[in-house]
Amino acid sequence: MAAPDLHAFANPLRFQRLAVALTPWLLVLGIGFLAVGIGIGLFVAPPDYLQGEVVRILYIHVPAAWFALGGYLGMALAALAALVWKHPLAALSVRAIAPVGAMFAAICLITGSIWGRPTWGTWWVWDGRLTSMLVLFLLYLGVMALIHLHDDKAKGLKMAGLLAIVGTVNLPIIKYSVEWWNTLHQPASIRVSGSSIHPDMLTPLMLSAVGFLLLFAGLVFIRMRTLIAEQRVEVRALRRAARTG
Amino acid sequence: MKLLARLIVRDLSLMAGRPGEWLMPLLFFLLVAILLPFAIGPDAALLARLAPGILWLGALLASLMPVATLFATDAADGTLDQLMARGVATETLATSRVLALWVGFGGPLLVAAPLAAMLLNFEMGRLLLLLPGLIAGALGLSALAVLAASVTLGARGGGGLVALLVVPLAIPMLLFGSRPDEAGSLGLAVSAALMLAAVAPFAAGAALRASRS
Numbered sequence: 001m002a003a004p005d006l007h008a009f010a011n012p013l014r015f016q017r018l019a020v021a022l023t024p025w026l027l028v029l030g031i032g033f034l035a036v037g038i039g040i041g042l043f044v045a046p047p048d049y050l051q052g053e054v055v056r057i058l059y060i061h062v063p064a065a066w067f068a069l070g071g072y073l074g075m076a077l078a079a080l081a082a083l084v085w086k087h088p089l090a091a092l093s094v095r096a097i098a099p100v101g102a103m104f105a106a107i108c109l110i111t112g113s114i115w116g117r118p119t120w121g122t123w124w125v126w127d128g129r130l131t132s133m134l135v136l137f138l139l140y141l142g143v144m145a146l147i148h149l150h151d152d153k154a155k156g157l158k159m160a161g162l163l164a165i166v167g168t169v170n171l172p173i174i175k176y177s178v179e180w181w182n183t184l185h186q187p188a189s190i191r192v193s194g195s196s197i198h199p200d201m202l203t204p205l206m207l208s209a210v211g212f213l214l215l216f217a218g219l220v221f222i223r224m225r226t227l228i229a230e231q232r233v234e235v236r237a238l239r240r241a242a243r244t245g
Numbered sequence: 246m247k248l249l250a251r252l253i254v255r256d257l258s259l260m261a262g263r264p265g266e267w268l269m270p271l272l273f274f275l276l277v278a279i280l281l282p283f284a285i286g287p288d289a290a291l292l293a294r295l296a297p298g299i300l301w302l303g304a305l306l307a308s309l310m311p312v313a314t315l316f317a318t319d320a321a322d323g324t325l326d327q328l329m330a331r332g333v334a335t336e337t338l339a340t341s342r343v344l345a346l347w348v349g350f351g352g353p354l355l356v357a358a359p360l361a362a363m364l365l366n367f368e369m370g371r372l373l374l375l376l377p378g379l380i381a382g383a384l385g386l387s388a389l390a391v392l393a394a395s396v397t398l399g400a401r402g403g404g405g406l407v408a409l410l411v412v413p414l415a416i417p418m419l420l421f422g423s424r425p426d427e428a429g430s431l432g433l434a435v436s437a438a439l440m441l442a443a444v445a446p447f448a449a450g451a452a453l454r455a456s457r458s
Binding site: 083131132135136138139141142145146149150151155156158159160162163165166167169170173 | 392396397399400401406409410412413414416417420437440441444445448451452455456458
């Protein structure tokens with residue numbers, strides 16, 4: 001059973017120690033991978049035979065999209081863990097992940113829009129993939145707003161977690177939107193069975209994706225530490241207020 | 246089952262006494278259909294082309310109206326606590342609300358749809374293609390309304406936020422439901438609605454429990 005291992009990290013102090021040790025590594029390595037990936041993508045990788053130089057934005061766009069989706073799945077799983085096992089840090093991580101994921105979704109939408117203008121000739125088109133990515137962004141905003149709507153923070157976290165779990169019905173729709181509608185957005189080029197992207201372009205893409213993943217984890221850890229610190233400040237203030245009466 | 250039936254009857258008779266939950270959405274739905282020709286002009290062909298989308302949009306926006314009162318009065322007068330203390334599962338309460346709202350919100354909508362279609366010059370033959378999706382959609386929208394009502398229960402000033410919670414989850418239904426002429430879209434609209442109707446009562450039940458703790 002994995003449950004005991006899981007609960008070993010449920011202790012905020014132990015988590016705090018781990019996070020303090022890991023955060024700088026995650027950030028430095030993340031920025032490093034991102035710099036190398038984007039560097040190769042911008043200066044070394046060949047331009048696309050059809051799209052020209054514009055294709056280089058994909059080294060940011062694609063990883064942002066992946067981890068906006070992956071982040072949402074992680075957030076929903078954390079919400080489920082908080083609900084089922086009453087894992088205290090899982091509930092907190094819902095709150096930690098939401099804004100980071102929303103930022104990634106926003107980066108994906110903005111870079112996609114910038115790419116679409118010269119390539120498709122329009123900033124925005126109501127294509128399945130774009131629409132469902134926008135829906136993902138809105139779901140993130142809904143979760144974030146719901147957390148702060150309740151005066152009782154624990155209650156707000158629980159409600160937002162439930163919303164996040166229901167929202168996962170949207171994930172398969174985003175994944176398969178490109179095949180269902182097949183309007184403008186191209187279908188996936190990277191599959192489990194292999195990739196149709198040339199290695200010269202795939203290498204920087206993967207490096208940048210690793211960078212994005214490490215940065216995502218690093219940012220979530222920083223937010224988790226902030227939230228734990230906030231909780232402790234509150235508890236301390238309450239205790240002091242009780243003492244001075 | 247018997248309990249569920251009695252809860253539904255109770256919810257429906259409560260709804261009958263609260264026009265805000267069934268009459269206002271109905272009027273709002275009709276108002277959308279009435280205002281559209283003013284906004285885009287009385288071009289009959291254009292109105293007929295926009296009609297399926299407008300009917301769906303009207304239904305979606307109208308479904309937001311009952312959210313504020315769905316559980317608030319039951320929570321305020323202690324009925325919710327009484328039922329929970331008697332051991333009634335919150336999931337059962339949520340399910341009965343979804344089904345009651347489906348009848349109380351979807352029923353009037355069904356009556357108003359032909360009227361709205363007439364106002365928009367939408368042919369009755371094509372309306373018959375749209376209605377099955379709209380009936381299923383009303384179930385999905387009811388499920389979302391119950392979900393939104395339960396996760397915002399006890400929060401201060403959640404009114405404006407409800408749309409942000411409901412709309413993203415309703416988009417798949419809206420997308421497929423408003424294309425009655427495309428093959429396969431009805432099936433996708435119905436399955437999106439059924440999926441929401443299956444998931445929402447459990448989430449709403451958990452949220453109701455959390456709100457009373």
